Amino acid sequence: MKVVYFDYWTVGIHNFLTIDEKLKKNGCETMLFHIGSFNNPVKEKEIINNIECYDISFYKTKFIYEALKTINPDVIISLNTTYILDRALILACRALGIKSVFMMHGTRAVGKNLDIAISDAELTYGKLIPKLMRLKKYVKLTIPNYFYSKLKNRDSFWGILGCLNVLIDTYRFPGRSFYLPKNPYELIHDRCLVYSNQYIEYYKKLGYSRNKITVTGNPKQDPLFQKLMDKSFCIDELPLQIKEFIDNNQKYAVYIEESFVESDNLYGWTNDLRNKHLNEIAIKLKKYGYNLVVKLHPSTNIDNINVNTNIILAKSVFLDNLVYFSDFAISHISSAADIAILLEKPLLVPTWGISKSIIDYYISNEVANPWNNLDDEISLSINIDKRREYILNNITITKPVAADTIVNNILKI
Known part of the structure; x- marks a missing residue:
């Protein structure tokens, strides 16, 4: 089985170390596929903590779908399930028949703290300057990836139009979109692995069915x-x-x-x-x-x-x-x-x-x-x-x- 870890950079590789050795002992081939070059110049290929790491630039493309098509994994493991690029990832996996697993890697505001967290995130990310700082990356990389993966799913015209609704909502309400994004179906992995019982209701609210959620504990x-x-x-x-x-x-x-x-x-x-x-x-x-x-x-x-x-x-x-x-x-x-x-x-x-x-x-x-x-x-x-x-x-x-x-x-x- 070829297992590919997905992340936005190599700094988060420590989140996969707890399972990497065990997967290899079970005969799995593992690697990290990341998009670090979307933000900063990075090495196309390197080895970190005995894990081969490949930036998307290694595959001579800016599209997650095309890189995954070349990598051809059996399963993708990712650490996030609310961002626009997470949509591009999951839609690409579905189009290519790749299984996907969401693995929790840190605490998440739930229950009575959720509304407070959303308000705080709106204050942090909802201001004009932070929005403008992200705009170039969104126009050049994020939005094209989202639409490209969506088109590869042969979605209907109305489905494509729904992308615009998601993008507008993300721009207007970045805090809410981070915690409770619109049209969450595009973000749902095949499995959702969470730390503890307190997160079950939140991920159900996010769109995961209960039978897809497993309480694993925190591997760290x-x-x-x-x-x-x-x-x-x-x-x-x-x-x-x-x-x-x-x-x-x-x-x-x-x-x-x-x-x-x-x-x-x-x-x-x-x-x-x-x-x-x-x-x-x-x-x-x-x-x-x-x-x-x-x-x-x-x-x-x-x-x-x-x-x-x-x-x-x-x-x-x-x-x-x-x-x-x-x-x-x-x-x-x-x-x-x-x-x-x-x-x-x-x-x-x-x-x-x-x-x-x-x-x-x-x-x-x-x-x-x-x-x-x-x-x-x-x-x-x-x-x-x-x-x-x-x-x-x-x-x-x-x-x-x-x-x-x-x-x-x-x-x-």
């Missing part, structure tokens, strides 16, 4: 659950500076950074604001006797981080170990903050300054404490009952089986 948490079972957290896997903290009985907190800057300045974050935010937290925590360790998101450009020398930046370090040996964690909406909850560590969510605009997730579930003002005394209490409830509904799978479940769904498709 498999190593954590294995370590919990084996009791195998190891200090030796930590950076030297952090080991010295532990050896010298010094306390530290882990800040789980979320790459808002690299995500089109999401929520208005900029390099300067992020650096200021981290420096302020480090200075404040030092007064309480805590060192600050910042675990950078995989997509964060470390060259953009300019912070005090007493802040330790961790890029390629297992977050499980960092949190396990820490005193508490700090984050906003990252799914990685679940690690703190599972390890029974206090979790703080900054809500002052630039953080005010970020949607609330952990606080409303009563599994984290708000840090409303920088000068406030931090609260490290834990609501055990609420955390148990959260784990049941929002994490659901608490054994190291997520990657195996995903692979089994792919093999049986």
Whole structure:
């Protein structure tokens, strides 16, 4: 079986590493097909983490359909299911008889937070300047891909006309289109693999039938659950500076950074604001006797981080170990903050300054404490009952089986 991972760039390849080795052990041929050149100059072909990666430019075309026709995979695995180019991908797969699997790769606003998330996204992406910045790419690449894949499905005139309705709605209401797009039928994969029970209703609302949705657990948490079972957290896997903290009985907190800057300045974050935010937290925590360790998101450009020398930046370090040996964690909406909850560590969510605009997730579930003002005394209490409830509904799978479940769904498709 030829399994092709699809993404918008190579930075997200870490999302596929949890299943790649298992697929290969089952005799599958794997590769990453991406469209990074739609945004920046990239290598046409390279190998990253033992996965062959091919940009669309390698196939001498700008159309996803034509590239897939050449690649000829049995199944496509993608990480998104709401964008215009996701429509081009799924329509191309249908026209070519390729099976498709949506694999969740991060948290999603659901329930009472959904309306808030849509409003926030409208404020971020609905302004004129962001729209104009995206217009050139849309006209040159996105829209042609959408129509090309649509035509390859031999759709009716009215079906083609429906594309215009989708495009107009996306332009007028980019936030709503990101969460609840019009005509979702064009976006529906053959399988929808989600982290936990809390996402079932959202993806049904998006257009997936219940029998297409499988709760797999979060594959990134498999190593954590294995370590919990084996009791195998190891200090030796930590950076030297952090080991010295532990050896010298010094306390530290882990800040789980979320790459808002690299995500089109999401929520208005900029390099300067992020650096200021981290420096302020480090200075404040030092007064309480805590060192600050910042675990950078995989997509964060470390060259953009300019912070005090007493802040330790961790890029390629297992977050499980960092949190396990820490005193508490700090984050906003990252799914990685679940690690703190599972390890029974206090979790703080900054809500002052630039953080005010970020949607609330952990606080409303009563599994984290708000840090409303920088000068406030931090609260490290834990609501055990609420955390148990959260784990049941929002994490659901608490054994190291997520990657195996995903692979089994792919093999049986």
